[in-house]
Amino acid sequence: MSLLKRLISVVAPIAGRIPFTRRLASEYFIDKSGNATSPRPRPFSMAADYTSWESLTDRRFTGRHLPPPKAADQPARPAVEEVLKLFSRQGAGRQAVDTSVLFSAFAQWFTDSFLRTDRSEPRDFRKNTSNHEIDLCEIYGLDAHRTRMLRSMKGGRLRSQLLKDGRGVEGEFPEFLYERVGDQFAIRAAFRNAELGDLHDAALLARVFDGWTDAQKAAVFAVGLEHGNSVIGNTVLNSLFLREHNRIAGELAKTNPDWLTAPDGGDERLFQTARNVLTVLLLKLVVEEYIVHISPIEFPLEMVPFVADGKKWNKSNWIAIEFSLLYRWHSLVPDVISDGQRSLKPAEFLGNNALVISEGIDSLLGLLARAPAGRIGLHNTPVFLEKVEARTLKLMRDADLASYNAYRKAFGLSRLTSFAQLSDDPAVVQELTRLYGTIDKLEWYVGIFAERYDAKSMMGDLMLTMVAYDAFTQALTNPLLARNVYGKDTFSAKGLEIIDNTHRLQDLVNRNCAKPPKVSFEFPKARAG
């Protein structure tokens, strides 16, 4: 395995330059990741600890990769408070080697769309409200009814408004969610529907915006998800993708005049096609830029259409509890977002759409790309996220998961026999020994954050293997990438051209920002601390 890795690292840069071998190597790498563990469907979901028709078919219950251990096999585990201490950031924390805050913002924005623990009351930690697809619900909402609320119903466009930034330059943003009625804020009529449901669940929204000032609420945008306004990263990316949607709709209208003769002036077809094109753009960025950044191998991975054809792992998506937990990269978030010139504290980057409006997304995208993220690992969760980390640990315990070594085995990795094999940090080895005794008793969630990794990587072996498995087997099974679907008939010639000409987030930024900043998930290593 290690030899193979070294071989790949030599061959990869050469193979990456030749289209044929690039495609071949991409397919190999994707297929290898997809076969890391056995394919879905799994016999268990969170519905029960035995197999039922419900556990096999009702995706409102979150999936799980491994069944809970038998009660007798689940070792005594340290108190959650003790585990939390393992995650708390020490001092100023550790900085990532080459990852920008834009990466962490993208990760949060992207994963919020499919990692959706059900938060309705009464809480049932076993359930989720995910569509289990990459469907850009961040800007399109969770179902067809809500999508309709977010559309202008003209020209295939999403509802939007032009707002002036501090320098008087206009930028396109989603519409506001609230309107002021007397001294209260009320959801605007467009986003309410007594029969089919409001854009968001009212009780959930009340909790999300609990404690927000009037000024904060006044600037909340109507977007697809409840948490879409929680951090500036979400708002910047929602605005960028909304702009690209409306831009694509305009391009499609110009190039498909026959669509415009429909009774609705072509709105429906333009909307649906623009959405499909934009969703494929997102899938491309995820594979070709986001996953490439995560990967330890320097290789220009390609989103190969039809790559899932006839693959064992090409099965219906089902978000697993482990995927939902392992993606909680709180340690990526710095205490302060700073490019050395300008700094934003949590109070400034949380719930602050006013900042996005006044600075414009151009300026903030640039700042996020120039600021270093934190390093994924133990002792690096920022103080302001400790409550969230504590909730995560609670969920992890409720889910009654198998051990770190059990997951290594399930994902084709060798069992570790000592904490020294896991971590290079003597302090961590000592702490884990004190808390768990032997590595066979180590909890999976602690283990994946304790894993060592080298300077080319941003996470350890098991987390990488599990992320790659779930990402590839659920992103590349997207119906838009299927052989019968991906092509000119679905996207139109113009749509396919846009897909073919998009490879990086930079492309979207260049098309939709007045003064496009340089953006990358990579933070220049030269400057890394």
Next chain:
Amino acid sequence: MSLLKRLISVVAPIAGRIPFTRRLASEYFIDKSGNATSPRPRPFSMAADYTSWESLTDRRFTGRHLPPPKAADQPARPAVEEVLKLFSRQGAGRQAVDTSVLFSAFAQWFTDSFLRTDRSEPRDFRKNTSNHEIDLCEIYGLDAHRTRMLRSMKGGRLRSQLLKDGRGVEGEFPEFLYERVGDQFAIRAAFRNAELGDLHDAALLARVFDGWTDAQKAAVFAVGLEHGNSVIGNTVLNSLFLREHNRIAGELAKTNPDWLTAPDGGDERLFQTARNVLTVLLLKLVVEEYIVHISPIEFPLEMVPFVADGKKWNKSNWIAIEFSLLYRWHSLVPDVISDGQRSLKPAEFLGNNALVISEGIDSLLGLLARAPAGRIGLHNTPVFLEKVEARTLKLMRDADLASYNAYRKAFGLSRLTSFAQLSDDPAVVQELTRLYGTIDKLEWYVGIFAERYDAKSMMGDLMLTMVAYDAFTQALTNPLLARNVYGKDTFSAKGLEIIDNTHRLQDLVNRNCAKPPKVSFEFPKARAG
């Protein structure tokens, strides 16, 4: 192709006797059928005549194999009344060569569970209410809430009652749906739920039981589907499968004493496991008895677990409008169900649970198995089903389908160039020529019923290819047959034993009838008219 067929017909009987070659040949035949056309997902559903996220993901819209032709390419077609005349039974009709009425009863009962056109108001012919899975909703209801209504919540059993037949012999049946309140019938409390919904939609039920007498209503059983009481075949099969469910639950309770220590006495696990076992029994009967009967090749096809592993056609199920239409084998239904001794007219076999109760399912299963079905084809729809046939033709026209030859091409068959290639019947050739002019204009739905077939078959080439494709690619993708699921952990040792020991409907009859009759889908050829 024809050579291959002949070769297979020689080799098949030998190969069928050897377990290894039987399994191999089964896998070959299944895979060949699964690759008859390109795999799901399809770019279109009934949602729109272009590809949208909704058309790719919202299975409430019925799927479609081929998109509608461009308006200019859709030829002028004869009036629906003219087409209906092609289907009307002539005289006493034609009898099937070797198919019993039990086969047609099973076909109706089985397909009612997944071919479910949405009949709620306002009607939208594009929609369905199918779960798109073989899930035995005939006895378990359409979702978890309704399943719960049908359970006794003790010992994993379904609600049932013992009723005496005319000779005083007790038999197990579902509970009654209605109770008499004054001079009205009201749904019993167990099957009502104001918040989550009644067992069945009230408006739909009112239409199903429109015109039923008090005596008919008093005998309606509480089963999974609205049409579960419509014909004696449905009631007989519902009762048989309910008995087998409760029998299996009892067997599982005896063999898994540790389950009984759960707070619910084991009810939940017993129920879920019995359901999973029974669902696999159904899948086995469908492949090993029902499809074998349909198949023109004499071969003991085997339900090979994991056969869908890594196959291109192993994709999420989605019932297509063509599947829903081609399965309307009205011509299988005879004017009179008769074994030469005893005869039942439509008024006796429609909506007549009282007969099932008084005769017992043993006696009626025997009668159905001894009575010959009608022959699938044109001019053989019984008079009492002409209204239903007219609705089918209306739906076929609404769906705006491609031509017979277009479907032949899509399913890998050669284009026909004349009506004489289609049918041996000069009268039919003449009629079709008069109505359509050339075969390229022939409607698909008419074509599949006009196709010639030999004495070993029960339908023509295209219908057989399409049935086999949709049946195999949607039955064998059942999650219960997946590699990670099928086995002792899911079914328990006893459950797996029951599965291994079940091959024919006769096995279920022997286990659950006081005086088990001989049952078969095959009507003895010697007696066929």
